[in-house]
Every structure is written in structure tokens, then in C-alpha cells.
Amino acid sequence: MNMFIKGNQVRGHLETMVLSVLESEESHGFDIVKRLEAAGDGSLNLKEGTVYPVLYRLEDAKLLKAKWEENDSGRKGPRRKVYSLTAKGRKQLEAGRNEWKAFVNVVGGIVGGLS
Amino acid sequence: MNMFIKGNQVRGHLETMVLSVLESEESHGFDIVKRLEAAGDGSLNLKEGTVYPVLYRLEDAKLLKAKWEENDSGRKGPRRKVYSLTAKGRKQLEAGRNEWKAFVNVVGGIVGGLS
């Protein structure tokens, strides 16, 4: 009964998904993965090794900025790299949402039953 | 102001799209491309070189069957290979539609704005 969304199907949408997750709240890589997983309710099957490269690409493209958060508060684990949207990233998110809508309309129009 | 849907974004959905197009009416490769293009209203940018391999895959997987239609009616062009859905293909189309719905729900839930 587990329906997994195939990796190929998120191709080209992952970047917008990551930007979306970061819109409401900045966070670090590991947390982003968990938030995406939670949002997908188990049907997304994202690994860190998939998401980190996306983050680098987005940072390179100046859509995200990152700062290191040292571990001085006694929590577990090493330091984290906290990502947040830049102005450019926010603009790109807008564009990505429009692309998403167009995509859903077109593909949905075909797949959803067309005379 | 032409908005093109990026190739990567249809990845993993093209097969279901092709099956959908063939559900209403059997047709041959070149026509399938044109019907997809028409359905996408110019925003899909599919080439024959993209669609034919999909058809081979689907035929290999017994989701489509093909028959040659010789050119004896005086129309232009060489003979055509006419594809139609098999029973298995129809079943797969159902599954593909469900996948599509799940995909739209999950990704739409993330991209479309999430608290």
C-alpha cells in the first residue's frame, strides 16, 4: 500500500520544492530533508545525498544564502549550515510557482482525460 | 512571453501522457507528437526524437501494440506505424493517473504554499 513517488517524477521540481520549504522558515540541510519527507507523508523518498547537491546549486545561483551555526547550545550533533532565501530566491520561487501551475494545467489536461 | 515547460519537468510523466493520448484514439508516432503539442498549446516542446523512444519502451513493455499501415491511399509520406493500447496498457494508464494525482497532491502541497 505504500505508494512512492518515483524519483524521475520530481525531476525539475525539486528546486522549487526546496525554495518553498525555505520560504516559511530558514533551516539547515538535514531539517529540509525531514520537512520535505513530512510534507510528502512518506511518499517522497528523498535522501540527503539528493538534497545537498540541490542546495549547493541554489546557493551557487545566489538563490539561497547560507550561514554556519556553531554548536554552542548543548544540542547534539555538529555545526549546521542554515539556508535562507535571498531576494533573488524569492523571485525565483514566484517563477517556480507559475511554472508549476502551467505544468499542472498542461499535463493534467492531457493525463486527466482529454477528448 | 512564451512559457516553455522544461524537459526535466515532464520526466517520468511522458509515458502516462502518451498512454492518455492513445486512450481516445489510436494513432501513429508523428501524429502523437502533434496531438501532445496541440494539447500543450505550444508550451510543450516535444520532438520526434523524444517521443519515438517512449513508444519503443511502451511497446517493449507490451503496453502498446503497433501495426504498420501501408501507404496505398495516395497520401504523402511513407508508411505509418499505428499504435494502440493493450489491455495491460489500459491498466497502466489507470495506475499512471493515480500516480499523477498523488504527485500533484504532494508536490502541490509543498509548492503551493505550506505553513
Next chain:
DNA sequence: GCATAATACAAGTTGACACACAGTACCTAG
């Protein structure tokens, strides 16, 4: 016969994602 249109197919390239690790830091249990 040459251009053009309709149709099928082939070959090589790309690039985002998958997979499977490797490395670092801290905490707790025994």
C-alpha cells in the same frame, strides 16, 4: 529530377537525481 512535406528512426550527449558510502561532532550508557 528537384524541392518540399510527411513520417520514421538512429546516435551521441547531457544532467538531475539515486545510491551508497565517508566523515565529523556530540551525548549517553555501561
Next chain:
DNA sequence: CTAGGTACTGTGTGTCAACTTGTATTATGC
């Protein structure tokens, strides 16, 4: 104090579907 678990960040190699471009076949019209 050390073993194991958990929280993180990385990396390197492969895959495979989609892209690009080009070619082959048949018929019509000039």
C-alpha cells in the same frame, strides 16, 4: 573511557530519460 547512537554535512559514481541533430523513405507538385 569507550561504544554506540544520533545529528549532520559531504562526495563520487552510475543511470536513464529526455535533448539534439541528422538521416532515410515515400509521395506530390513544379
